[in-house]
Amino acid sequence: QVQLQESGPGLVKPSQTLSLTCTVSGASISSGNYYWSWIRQPAGKELEWIGRIYTSGSTYYNPSLKSGVTISLATPKNQFSLKLNSVTAADTAVYFCARGIVIPPAFDYWGHGILVTVSS
């Protein structure tokens, strides 16, 4: 059974960097036909796709987000991570990590989500 688990600080100060890690079990992040994504949901708002990283390491980020997003792989640990620079209160949200399928395009496994609050 594939499982994803987000971890990281639940409170980040404005202008600092938000850093989250997703630990994958039951599957290798090096497996073909998959990519790894971060998705977030501010309270009362819709889910927002942040970006993805393929097993090759290539990335693509949502152009609607301001710059400063980095997604990276930690293959030996079977983890991938998210860094979001210079956060503001608008970045307060529940952050999900998810496995994306290349074909057919969908997200087949998600983490439970982690609430990150940006506040001084």
Added chain:
Amino acid sequence: QSALTQPASASGSPGQSITISCTGTSSDVGGFNYVSWYQQHPGKAPKLIIYDVSNRPSGVSDRLSGSKSGNTASLTISGLQAEDEADYYCCSYTSSSTWVFGGGTKLTVL
């Protein structure tokens, strides 16, 4: 990229059928057959229930079905059961090579 439009809530009695709509544009829902639906129970991870507009992953009940007409996709749940009470989100691939989600529909089984 604007979010897809879903009704905030829906309800039905056990045994009834309900349909949840998901409206986008020709740049997302209408332009691709890459619409997926997710079910989320409180405190749980979202679960993929429909992909490619109308396909069900293995293990998903055949009471759930998906369809699309123009820029609107739909999720139909027939024979409502108490376990169907959850939040439902639609998602579509976009012409910007990104993904866009709906705002979610809270389904109540009366």
